[in-house]
Amino acid sequence: MPLGERSYDVHVGTFASDEVAERLDEALGEPSGVAVLVDEHVAAVSPRLSPLCAALQARLPRVQVLRLPRGESAKNLAAVERTCQWLAEQGYDRRSVIVGVGGGAATDHAGFAAAVYLRGIDFALCPTTLLAAVDASVGGKTGVDIAAGKNLVGAFHQPRVVVADLGFLATLPAREIAAGLAEVVKAGLIGDAELFANVESSAQAVLGPAELPAVVAAAVRVKIEVVTEDERESGRRAVLNFGHTLGHAIEAASGYELLHGEAVSLGMVAALALGEARGVTEPGLAARTRALLAKLCLPVDVQTRVSPEIVDRIEVDKKRRSDKVRFVFVPRPGAAALHDIPLLELKQQLLAARPAT
Ligand SMILES: NC(=O)c1ccc[n+]([C@@H]2O[C@H](COP(=O)([O-])OP(=O)(O)OC[C@H]3O[C@@H](n4cnc5c(N)ncnc54)[C@H](O)[C@@H]3O)[C@@H](O)[C@H]2O)c1
Incomplete structure (x- = not known):
């Protein structure tokens, strides 16, 4: 995503856990700590999460996991406040980073928490739904819902890197x-x-592992082109x-x-x-x-x-x-x-x- 000093890479593919951790590590510099915010359902059903956390722990300091409420129930101010409270209790400072793992709801929550915690810290995203991979995780729109409507409170805050490991899609309905x-x-x-x-x-075979990465990458490219022109x-x-x-x-x-x-x-x-x-x-x-x-x-x-x-x-x-x-x-x-x-x-x-x- 070419956005001057806020440019970042979007990796799309089927990766080993260590490859995901390596790409996150490369992009995140030398953080003082890493808070992994993960959709609780993804944490429960995906065999990919534990190896990813282990790989992150092997590379980065103070990696801890916080489970977010499932799906859209993470996208409200109360849930973001709970996340910020936890980050503060755990001593995450301005040099800490958030890694959001989940569908678009979790990535929107993680991005928004990163935008507002200590007036803004860095974050990275690992989308685990197809929608989050092709759309929600890319472009820097973060936010939550309020009673008056969806996505009415939020911030523009670009991630440092997006790693879309399509292996996560194996458990997606x-x-x-x-x-x-x-x-x-x-x-x-x-x-x-x-x-x-x-x-x-x-269309019949589009879900095949041979075709999906190219299709996702092409869709992401469209979003990048549009957002680059009008962030x-x-x-x-x-x-x-x-x-x-x-x-x-x-x-x-x-x-x-x-x-x-x-x-x-x-x-x-x-x-x-x-x-x-x-x-x-x-x-x-x-x-x-x-x-x-x-x-x-x-x-x-x-x-x-x-x-x-x-x-x-x-x-x-x-x-x-x-x-x-x-x-x-x-x-x-x-x-x-x-x-x-x-x-x-x-x-x-x-x-x-x-x-x-
Ligand atoms: N920021 C943006 O630019 C942007 C763009 C598009 C959509 N969005 C937001 O994204 C959200 C929708 O995203 P979504 O469709 O990913 O929904 P979601 O995050 O609610 O996920 C859908 C369901 O799939 C589950 N899930 C996620 N990953 C899984 C996996 N690998 N295996 C099994 N289950 C899994 C979740 O627990 C949830 O129940 C909406 O809140 C929308 O507003 C944001």
């Missing part, structure tokens, strides 16, 4: 893998036509929200029964159909993408799953003062375009453009 693949498809659509075509031509989301970074405007509304309306990637799958199909209706998206791309997502076992039935009530939940971005929605269109695979559309117009057109099943 197929449904979570598919949800991560939705973000891979998104990356192809907004920034890498070849990635999109590759996933399309090999703090003042413009182009918004293209990463393709499929998310409606996706967030669908996810919330499901009471978070749907996984983020599943909701984004529906959101992407709807966004492409809207793009075709407005003449922005090349004809046929909505059907092509729909077929691909269905093959990846993701929900695509926009006609029945996107109701007027759900569309009504779309809000203007809480972080921008505007009565328009900055909506992301994909004119053709590998390209993205931002259009500001009045909220009411967007809602009406999204419903009208829903493809029939």
